[in-house]
Amino acid sequence: MNHIKSILIGIWRMMQGMYISMLNFIRPKVTEQYPENRGKVFPHERMRGQLVMPHNENNEHKCTACGICQMNCPNGTIQVISKKELDEETGKEKKILDRYIYDLGSCTYCSLCVESCPQDAIEWTNEFEHATFTRPKLYNKLNKEGSTLMKKEKKN
Amino acid sequence: MFHFEVVTNWIDEFLRTYLSEGWALFIEFVLIGVAILAVYAVLALILIYVERKVCAFFQCRIGPNRVGPFGLIQSVADMIKILIKELIRIDRADPRLFRLAAFLVIIASICTFGAIPFDKGLQAVDFNIGVFYLLAVSSLGVVGILLAGWSSNNKYTMIGAMRSGAQLISYELSCGLALMTMVMLSGTMQLSEIVEQQSYAWNIFRGGIPALIAFVVYLIAGHAETNRGPFDLPEAESELTAGYHTEYSGIQFGFFYLAEYLNMFIIAAIASTLFLGGWMPLHIPGWESFNQIMDYIPPVLWFFGKTFFCVFLALWVRWTMPRLRIDQLLNLEWKILMPICLVNIVLMALWIIYV
Ligand code: SF4
Ligand code: SF4
Numbered sequence: 001m002n003h004i005k006s007i008l009i010g011i012w013r014m015m016q017g018m019y020i021s022m023l024n025f026i027r028p029k030v031t032e033q034y035p036e037n038r039g040k041v042f043p044h045e046r047m048r049g050q051l052v053m054p055h056n057e058n059n060e061h062k063c064t065a066c067g068i069c070q071m072n073c074p075n076g077t078i079q080v081i082s083k084k085e086l087d088e089e090t091g092k093e094k095k096i097l098d099r100y101i102y103d104l105g106s107c108t109y110c111s112l113c114v115e116s117c118p119q120d121a122i123e124w125t126n127e128f129e130h131a132t133f134t135r136p137k138l139y140n141k142l143n144k145e146g147s148t149l150m151k152k153e154k155k156n
Numbered sequence: 157m158f159h160f161e162v163v164t165n166w167i168d169e170f171l172r173t174y175l176s177e178g179w180a181l182f183i184e185f186v187l188i189g190v191a192i193l194a195v196y197a198v199l200a201l202i203l204i205y206v207e208r209k210v211c212a213f214f215q216c217r218i219g220p221n222r223v224g225p226f227g228l229i230q231s232v233a234d235m236i237k238i239l240i241k242e243l244i245r246i247d248r249a250d251p252r253l254f255r256l257a258a259f260l261v262i263i264a265s266i267c268t269f270g271a272i273p274f275d276k277g278l279q280a281v282d283f284n285i286g287v288f289y290l291l292a293v294s295s296l297g298v299v300g301i302l303l304a305g306w307s308s309n310n311k312y313t314m315i316g317a318m319r320s321g322a323q324l325i326s327y328e329l330s331c332g333l334a335l336m337t338m339v340m341l342s343g344t345m346q347l348s349e350i351v352e353q354q355s356y357a358w359n360i361f362r363g364g365i366p367a368l369i370a371f372v373v374y375l376i377a378g379h380a381e382t383n384r385g386p387f388d389l390p391e392a393e394s395e396l397t398a399g400y401h402t403e404y405s406g407i408q409f410g411f412f413y414l415a416e417y418l419n420m421f422i423i424a425a426i427a428s429t430l431f432l433g434g435w436m437p438l439h440i441p442g443w444e445s446f447n448q449i450m451d452y453i454p455p456v457l458w459f460f461g462k463t464f465f466c467v468f469l470a471l472w473v474r475w476t477m478p479r480l481r482i483d484q485l486l487n488l489e490w491k492i493l494m495p496i497c498l499v500n501i502v503l504m505a506l507w508i509i510y511v
Pocket of ligand 1: 062063064065066067068069070080116117118119120121122
């Protein structure tokens with residue numbers, strides 16, 4: 001009796017499984033036809049395409065060259081190269097950002113750098129067409145030429 | 157109803173008016189051989205394409221879509237690729253058996269293919285023991301598989317071949333018993349006769365519950381005989397790389413591949429011939445106008461429609477179920493399918509006597 005019962009249960013389970021796979025069969029497919037729809041914007045905010053350092057209209061960024069992102073990067077992808085400069089207001093020497101080098105070729109997109117930045121100076125964009133023919137093209141300098149540190153708004 | 161018989165008869169008469177009987181027959185044999193090989197190859201290409209598309213859809217993908225519109229020429233491109241591949245000589249393999257194995261597998265499948273009635277008069281061999289012939293010839297393939305596993309001098313192929321032997325020989329039983337049930341119902345083994353008999357009700361309707369059970373059992377057992385998915389132990393790629401055809405390359409591998417797909421088609425074709433009426437359109441006794449409309453659809457289309465329906469069922473199961481373990485596989489056959497089949501034969505006898 002148990003034998004027959006288990007057979008019937010087996011048949012019922014099998015029909016359940018086939019029902020599920022049929023649902024998948026008729027579900028509309030979401031695959032993107034990539035080279036054909038080039039230029040279409042993929043609206044995925046969370047996608048990590050490329051690391052950028054946003055600059056405002058006065059060519060100012062928020063990076064204080066603290067180097068925390070460089071220390072947190074497991075792959076040595078980021079190099080924060082700073083320089084010393086005399087601050088006119090206080091007359092003291094101050095560390096400012098010279099070059100922020102990001103090697104796209106060794107980044108694993110773990111986002112530890114973005115999470116750990118205390119100034120929220122770097123972020124991700126959706127740009128994903130990274131293929132190049134030579135490796136040096138993958139070394140990106142993220143701060144723009146002649147950019148400076150954004151002045152903190154005074155808290156009232 | 158247009159039958160292909162007209163064309164074949166016309167060719168026959170045409171040849172006989174110009175040639176002596178012997179030459180006419182000879183030319184007909186050659187023509188039939190070429191036609192069977194051509195249809196075999198084309199069907200294999202179509203099936204490979206269908207399989208890849210259906211499998212993709214079950215996995216929420218799109219499948220081949222680059223070569224030609226909707227990837228239609230994909231399998232043709234694959235065929236060309238496989239034809240120009242090198243045949244690798246296996247070190248310390250048994251070269252003669254190694255080469256023979258691939259041919260055995262494909263010859264068994266072509267021989268079975270020849271006996272399938274595509275339409276009235278579109279059937280290469282029509283014995284009065286047709287069902288018996290189908291079973292006998294299709295089981296020849298297992299010899300090829302065993303040889304392939306043995307001669308490749310490789311443990312994976314050996315294990316694959318042994319599994320395949322155990323599996324095919326066991327499932328042959330319930331396969332044969334399920335077909336036997338239908339032979340009981342029809343009272344003949346000749347395939348053309350069996351199809352003729354179903355002109356007013358397909359066997360699956362005529363035979364009632366026993367026929368339905370036999371149909372399901374046949375589909376399961378036949379599916380197991382083709383060595384495909386949930387029953388693909390002989391070539392379980394996660395355990396045995398590719399099972400019995402691991403060492404094959406180029407067109408020899410292509411033979412195994414073709415035979416696998418065509419066996420799927422053959423199983424589906426036998427199922428549709430014996431249970432779903434073969435090329436017979438759907439006729440309902442008494443509904444004359446409905447029957448007339450159904451007759452407008454050519455029988456070849458009916459045949460292929462039913463067969464591809466069965467193929468789709470096989471693919472559906474394949475992409476739903478996980479692979480069985482070898483003991484589960486044999487349990488399924490010996491403890492479940494076989495007893496069901498034996499009881500079913502008695503049921504069918506009662507059905508024939510009392511209904
Ligand atoms: S990006 Fe952020 S963490 Fe990295 S150096 Fe600049 S401020 Fe520091
Ligand atoms: S995402 Fe990870 S690997 Fe890439 S730069 Fe940031 S910390 Fe380094």
